[in-house]
Amino acid sequence: MAKALLMAALLLPAAAAFLRSRRDGARVPIIGRHVFISGGSSGIGLAIAKLAAAAGAAKISLLARDAAKLSAARAEILRESKGGVHVAVFSADVRDEGAVRRAVEEAGEIDVLVCNQGVFLPCELEKQAMEEIKFTMDVNVMGCFHLIRAALAGMKSGASEEKPRSIAIVSSQAGQIGVYGYTSYSASKFALRGLAEALHQELIGHNVYISLVFPPDTDTPGLSEELKRRPEMTSVVAGTSSCMTAEGVAKKTLAGIMAARFMVYCNFDGLMMGIATAGVSPQRSWAMALAEIFGSGFMRFIALCTQYYWSKAIAKGHQAKDKRM
Incomplete structure (x- = not known):
């Protein structure tokens, strides 16, 4: 216990210096700027x-x-903005x-740049076609690699401390935890975290x-x-998290981009999973850093309880399915 306290005493000043060095007050302005969104014709992107x-x-x-x-999306944006923004569309x-x-x-x-495109085709791995x-x-x-590589050089060359730029990558809560029936989808969304952390x-x-x-x-x-x-x-697992509107997710996303936050959680469930899975991800907020440091142990307990509940529910579902057959 004494060693743990000593280690914390040594590490906290270093953590504080690091957080200060990341300019916690940095903002990414939107006014007068060019926002490029993939998957922008409907849903969250629109x-x-x-x-x-x-x-x-x-x-x-x-x-x-x-x-x-x-x-249709272009017309909708122009109508709602009363022509106050230039809208370009690209079919690709x-x-x-x-x-x-x-x-x-x-x-x-x-x-x-908002990398928002995505497909999700839920299916157990054994039944899902390789295609x-x-x-x-x-x-x-x-798709994210193609978008980011195409835009990155220009974004870097034109960025400044007064007008920083942003690359937002839309993952999923299925990119925080594996979900039954989402083997391919969860794998793709987990991959985006590795991309984001290394690119950061x-x-x-x-x-x-x-x-x-x-x-x-x-x-x-x-x-x-x-x-x-x-x-x-899948509904047994995915149904434990609440559903949001596209507008609700968009508000959280744009607020996260403007605040230059690395992890952007859209609801309470996502926040709790974020604390449980923070690992060595970047963190620029003092409040969130402390929540992760002191909350990770408790959230691990909650995660284990949740996994137990899911396992029991899935096993019971298989038993019921076998009886019907």
Whole structure:
């Protein structure tokens, strides 16, 4: 016990110096800036675009596959902003590196890049086709690499201490914990954390901040499609977290971007999981750093209880399924 207290006494001043060095008060302005959003034709992406326009962005660029949906999204943003923002749309598949690069070059220098595209096709691994698994990884992971690599050099060259820039990567609460039936989806969203943490280190000193966003189930057209094929046991696990509106997630996301936060949690469940899984992730907030330091042990206890509940519920569900068969 004495050794633990001594270690804490030695480490806390070092932690304090580190947190001060990360400029806890840094802000990423939106007014007059260019916000580029992938997956921006509907759902969370469109909601972020509307909020950015309302916050004073000068230009919004939307990238998605469906040209018709992009056109409708553009009209919606212009109508709600009363023409106060320039909106450009780009029809491209994030799996196509060349198409993504051409869209980014045509869009022009980006101040805030939001990698929001994503697919989720729930299915037990044994039953899921490899084509679906590869599709999930290509869109959710490689799509982010294509977007960030295309934009990064320009973002770094134009960033300054007065006007820092941001790359936001939209993960999922299924990127914080593994979820039954989400083997491919959780794998893709966990991968984004590794991407974000390593990229954060590469961009220290370049005035480009990384934000990693963890939405729960969100009421979007995508969720409606996912629910049609979600395994019964998945609902046992995923159903323990509340559903949010796209607008609610967008507000949390944009606030996190503007505050230059690394981890962006959208609800209380995400916050608690964030404390439990903080690991060695970057942290620029004194309050959150202390919550992680002193709350991680208790949250580990809660996590173990939750895993026990899930295991029992899944086992009971399998038993009931076997009886029906």
